[in-house]
Amino acid sequence: MNDRLADVRAWSRDLRDALAYPLTSNRRLLMAGIATSLTYVVLVLSTFPQFSMQVLSRDVTDLGFAVATLTRETYLSTGWLGLGLVTAYALLTGVALVSTVTLVRRARRQSASTIVGIIPGLLAAGCASCGAGVLGALGFVSAMAMLPFEGNLLRLGGIVLLAYFLGQTGDPRTCTI
Numbered sequence: 001m002n003d004r005l006a007d008v009r010a011w012s013r014d015l016r017d018a019l020a021y022p023l024t025s026n027r028r029l030l031m032a033g034i035a036t037s038l039t040y041v042v043l044v045l046s047t048f049p050q051f052s053m054q055v056l057s058r059d060v061t062d063l064g065f066a067v068a069t070l071t072r073e074t075y076l077s078t079g080w081l082g083l084g085l086v087t088a089y090a091l092l093t094g095v096a097l098v099s100t101v102t103l104v105r106r107a108r109r110q111s112a113s114t115i116v117g118i119i120p121g122l123l124a125a126g127c128a129s130c131g132a133g134v135l136g137a138l139g140f141v142s143a144m145a146m147l148p149f150e151g152n153l154l155r156l157g158g159i160v161l162l163a164y165f166l167g168q169t170g171d172p173r174t175c176t177i
Contacts, residue, residue: 012167014166014167014169017171018166018169018170020171021099021172022094022095028098035093035097035098036090036091037090039090041067043090044086045066048070048073051069051070055069071083074086078152082152085156092162095166096165100172102172103172106172
């Protein structure tokens, strides 16, 4: 039992270190902010892909209008919890991207086999960042409506997957792959 508790404490410490890593330099923070913003925009636009395509095909400069409208619709359809989960998704994806870039840079210096070890984490981050919006983008909008809790469980699953990946990685400067 004590071993499990020690493992959980080590994992939570590594998760904290991974979440703090983008704050260690302005460049990393900027990269995490851009990745977070882009992920949020993609997630929100993919909630109603037909609307997004209609608005953006008419005038690309209406991106702000589309994001604001669909943020409101996300709130109205899933509540504060759904909007919070989408935001948490985007934030964790930004942190995961910064960590992955650092791990790939470190691995490139070490060997090709180390890069292969990073791929599962990169796929986990990529899979989690697409989230429930993939169903909408593929035309399965009605499938989202049929999911329990308006797809919030799927979003939560992606967040848990990203948190697990980040907790396993920790601070990528000290990560031993």
